[in-house]
Amino acid sequence: xxxxxxxxxxxxxxxxxxxxxxxxxxxxxxxxxxxxxxxxxxxxxxxxxxxxxxxxxxxxxxxxxxxxxxxxxxxxxxxxxxxxxxxxxxxxxxxxxxxxxxxxxxxxxxxxxxxxxxxxxxxxxxxxxxxxxxxxxxxxxxxxxxxxxxxxxxxxxxxxxxxxxxxxxxxxxxxxxxxxxxxxxxxxxxxxxxxxxxxxxxxxxxxxxxxxxxxxxxxxxxxxxxxxxxxxxxxxxxxxxxxxxxxxxxxxxxxxxxxxxxxxxxxxxxxxxxxxxxxxxxxxxxxxxxxxxxxxxxxxxxxxxxxxxxxxxxxxxxxxxxxxxxxxxxxxxxxxxxxxxxxxxxxxxxxxxxxxxxxxxxxxxxxxxxxxxxxxxxxxxxxxxxxxxxxxxxxxxxxxxxxxxxxxxxxxxxxxxxxxxxxxxxxxxxxxxxxxxxxxxxxxxxxxxxxxxxxxxxxxxxxxxxxxxxxxxxxxxxxxxxxxxxxxxxxxxxxxxxxxxxxxxxxxxxxxxxxxxxxxxxxxxxxxxxxxxxxxxxxxxxxxxxxxxxxxxxxxxxxxxxxx
Numbered sequence: 001x002x003x004x005x006x007x008x009x010x011x012x013x014x015x016x017x018x019x020x021x022x023x024x025x026x027x028x029x030x031x032x033x034x035x036x037x038x039x040x041x042x043x044x045x046x047x048x049x050x051x052x053x054x055x056x057x058x059x060x061x062x063x064x065x066x067x068x069x070x071x072x073x074x075x076x077x078x079x080x081x082x083x084x085x086x087x088x089x090x091x092x093x094x095x096x097x098x099x100x101x102x103x104x105x106x107x108x109x110x111x112x113x114x115x116x117x118x119x120x121x122x123x124x125x126x127x128x129x130x131x132x133x134x135x136x137x138x139x140x141x142x143x144x145x146x147x148x149x150x151x152x153x154x155x156x157x158x159x160x161x162x163x164x165x166x167x168x169x170x171x172x173x174x175x176x177x178x179x180x181x182x183x184x185x186x187x188x189x190x191x192x193x194x195x196x197x198x199x200x201x202x203x204x205x206x207x208x209x210x211x212x213x214x215x216x217x218x219x220x221x222x223x224x225x226x227x228x229x230x231x232x233x234x235x236x237x238x239x240x241x242x243x244x245x246x247x248x249x250x251x252x253x254x255x256x257x258x259x260x261x262x263x264x265x266x267x268x269x270x271x272x273x274x275x276x277x278x279x280x281x282x283x284x285x286x287x288x289x290x291x292x293x294x295x296x297x298x299x300x301x302x303x304x305x306x307x308x309x310x311x312x313x314x315x316x317x318x319x320x321x322x323x324x325x326x327x328x329x330x331x332x333x334x335x336x337x338x339x340x341x342x343x344x345x346x347x348x349x350x351x352x353x354x355x356x357x358x359x360x361x362x363x364x365x366x367x368x369x370x371x372x373x374x375x376x377x378x379x380x381x382x383x384x385x386x387x388x389x390x391x392x393x394x395x396x397x398x399x400x401x402x403x404x405x406x407x408x409x410x411x412x413x414x415x416x417x418x419x420x421x422x423x424x425x426x427x428x429x430x431x432x433x434x435x436x437x438x439x440x441x442x443x444x445x446x447x448x449x450x451x452x453x454x455x456x457x458x459x460x461x462x463x464x465x466x467x468x469x470x471x472x473x474x475x476x477x478x479x480x481x482x483x484x485x486x487x488x489x490x491x492x493x494x495x496x497x498x499x500x501x502x503x504x505x506x507x508x509x510x511x512x513x514x515x516x517x518x519x520x521x522x523x524x525x526x527x528x529x530x531x532x533x534x535x536x537x538x539x540x541x542x543x544x545x546x547x548x549x550x551x552x553x554x555x556x557x558x559x560x561x562x563x564x
Contacts, residue, residue, distance in 0.1 A: 079502070079544045085537040088506040091524075091553055092490070094513070099489040102554070105460030108496045109467045109475060112454045118394045118468060120448040121207060123386075123441040124155035125418060126364045126402030129163035129211055129244075130187040132197060134407045136421070136430040139199035143432040147419065148204035150434070150528040152445035156201070157209040157363045157402040159244045159288065164215025164254050169225040178216075183408070183426050194232045201236050208236055209363060209400075211288070212275075214243025215254040217267060219274035227278040238400075239285040239308050241363070242271045247291035261297045272303035283307035285361065290314075292348065299356045309353035312364040315341045319370035328368035329375045330514050333385055334482050339464060342389050343396070350397050362393060362401040366416050366437075369404075377415035378435050380511030380555065381482075383520045386440030387509070387557045388480040391466045395452050403437065410435075436511070436520040443509040443557050445528045450476055453498075460491055470561075474532075477560045485555030486513045495548045499564040504548060505535035509557040532561045 093099060131137065136144055137156075148154060166178045166186035173190065180186035201208060210229055212222035222242070229237055243249075249259040264287070272284055285308035287298035299309060315338060318326035325332060332338060346362065353360035367376050367385060376382050386403065393401055403418050409428040410420035418438040421428025434442070450468025453475070457465045462482040469475060475498065481491055507529035511520045522529055529535065538560055540550055552558050 079500075082543040085503075085541070087539045087541075088508070088536040090506075090508065090539060090551075091510050093488070093553060094486060097485070097489075098487050100487050102461040102483050102488050102491045103459040104492040104494070105463060105465075106456075106458045106494045106496070107465050107467075107477065107479075108456045109477065109498055110454040110456075111498045113469065114395065114452040114454055116395055116397050116452045118391070118444070118447050118450045118452070119399050121151075121153045121155050122394050122399070122401060122448070123151060123390050123444060124157060124206075124363075124400060124402045125151075126157045126160065126404040127407065128160040129158045129167040129189070129213075130185070131162075131407050132158055132189045132193050133187040135196070136407060136432065137200055138196050139203035141200070141430060141432065143430075144200060145203050146527075147432055147434055147438070148200070148206050150438075150442045150445060152448055152528070153205040153207070154441075155207045155209055155238060155363075155400055155402065156197075157211075159211030159241060159364065160404065161244065161252075163211045163213050163244050164249070167213055169213070169221055171224055171228055191228050191232065194229060198232050198236070201233070206236075207238050208233055209239045209241070209285070209402075210237065211241045211244050212271065214246060214267060214271065215249065219267075219271045222271050223274040223278050226275045226282060230279040230282055237282065239283045239361075240275060240279075241285045241288045241310060242268055242275075243286075243288065244364075245289055245312060246287060247289040247294040261294060264294070265297050265301050268298070268301055269303055272301075272305070276304040280305070285310045285363075288312060288363065295349070295352050299352060299358070307359060308361055309349070309356065309358040310361045310363050311349045313342070313345050313349075313362060314366055314369040315345070316368040316370075316376070319368065328370055330379070330381055333367060333376050333381050334462065334484070334514060336462065338385065339388060339392070343392055346393050346396050346398060354397070360398050362398050364402055364404050365389075366404045368416065373415040375515070378517045379514060380436050380516045380520045381514040382416075383436040383438075383440035383509065383511065384480060384482050384555065384557065386437045387443055387478075388464050388482070390441065390444060391478060391480070392464070395466060403441065407432075434526075436517065439509055439520045439522055439526075440557070442528045443507070443522055443559065444478075446532065447476055447478070447559070460493065461488070463491065472563075474561055474563045477562070479552055479556075479558045479560070481552050481554050481556050481558065483554035484514060485511065485553065488554040490551040490553050493550050493552055495550070495560075497546045497548065497562055497564075500544050500546050501542070501548065501562040501564060502544065503561075503563045504538040504541040505532055505561045506538045507535050507559045508553075510553065511555055513555070529559065535561070 166180040168176050168188045170188050170190055176186045176188040178186040226240055246264045249255040284305045287294050288310045290312040316326055316328040321327040350360050405419045406414045406417040409425045412425035413420050419432055422431040423429030450470050453467040453469050455467045464480045466478045507523055509522045542548055
């Protein structure tokens with residue numbers, strides 16, 4: 001049994017008592033001597049053990065039991081000297097503008113990818129099937145070659161209302177069987193026409209998509225058309241669509257005896273089977289309808305080579321102003337609502353296509369399908385909308401889109417066409433040029449292959465921003481500034497990039513006002529932007545910084561490219 005040894009009155013708090021046997025002899029003098037010897041040995045041997053048996057040359061300081069390792073600081077990479085550069089001469093706001101301030105905008109570009117890409121040939125041209133007979137669709141037309149090169153390998157899609165009404169495919173030289181008028185003539189198209197068009201594709205790297213006549217039921221003729229087309233175009237022929245907007249047949253007298261979804265599916269299967277027998281590798285696309293009720297029946301149809309889901313869309317569809325918010329006016333075009341309208345419809349189409357495992361195309365589109373001129377026709381505002389509409393569609397996942405066009409004259413021809421011909425109405429002289437909305441397509445050339453990056457945008461008024469990661473590691477930032485150039489001041493924009501930028505170049509599409517016609521330009525020219533390496537530097541570029549502060553003129557589409 002042991003008893004506690006009493007603590008002195010001044011013992012520190014928390015000190016514990018030691019214990020010893022009761023009645024033990026007082027042997028502490030010997031113990032004290034032994035303790036002194038042990039301490040001496042420890043003090044002598046410890047340095048030897050720590051130094052491999054050799055006494056330390058200097059006295060070491062014991063480490064604190066609470067000491068932590070000193071963190072290693074990675075030095076900032078030293079940058080090479082900033083090179084001499086030429087800065088982009090950005091156009092200012094028009095003289096006399098009130099310069100209403102625009103809320104400053106911040107854009108933070110993430111390193112995270114969205115999973116979508118801006119594909120080569122995203123923006124193509126939709127034409128009437130009868131235009132296959134147009135002699136100007138040839139490599140011998142320098143203006144057509146230039147225009148297609150300015151779009152960077154586009155898809156030429158042939159279909160439109162003509163295909164089911166006044167278009168005749170014949171490989172035997174038959175006379176045209178249908179009637180037309182001066183503006184919309186009926187035409188027969190044969191193998192020689194396809195061979196001529198093929199020279200244009202070869203000269204420009206363009207691809208082609210075709211539509212067969214479903215208005216006049218004839219699967220055998222459609223199969224003969226595709227047999228010749230695949231032989232002539234080879235892998236440049238991307239797809240065939242059976243009929244154009246079959247949902248409208250009953251409303252526009254293509255089928256006067258009525259036309260149902262069930263009848264469409266039956267005829268679709270007959271056509272697809274006939275085409276597959278002569279062109280087994282040719283993808284079939286469809287339904288090419290603007291009524292959502294017709295989408296799923298095509299998706300569910302049991303047909304061979306069903307690869308592509310297609311839909312048509314003209315966001316400002318109310319030609320009679322029955323729906324004031326959907327009538328083709330500038331007030332409706334330059335709004336957040338217009339952006340959202342296109343976004344929502346495209347999202348619905350993509351959901352249908354993705355659920356079926358089909359690629360999704362928008363092969364026929366434009367601001368409005370209304371005949372004649374309207375407030376948006378041929379305007380700079382249409383160019384701004386076109387660029388944003390295409391960029392957002394690709395960001396969502398649409399891979400091909402065609403802006404509906406005509407080969408007719410600039411004066412008197414369809415005012416919403418992206419192309420038109422000089423010369424007397426209606427056929428002109430074959431000297432083709434691009435209208436304002438064409439420039440909205442062309443400003444995007446050179447961006448193909450970029451992978452969309454997540455970003456966060458705040459402020460900026462009526463502006464939409466997109467960011468792309470390029471194969472060479474650079475970042476492209478596209479700012480569609482739809483603020484009114486006649487009243488708005490330049491936008492102050494802060495861009496935070498994923499890394500420190502060593503170069504920053506700029507290209508810009510401009511126009512003096514929403515309603516300006518024949519005044520849209522890219523870098524003050526009527527051509528596509530020059531290659532990235534040849535572009536001037538962004539004004540105010542901060543060398544070696546991830547943060548870039550710039551000012552952007554309203555009514556512009558600006559393409560910035562940063563390397564690290």
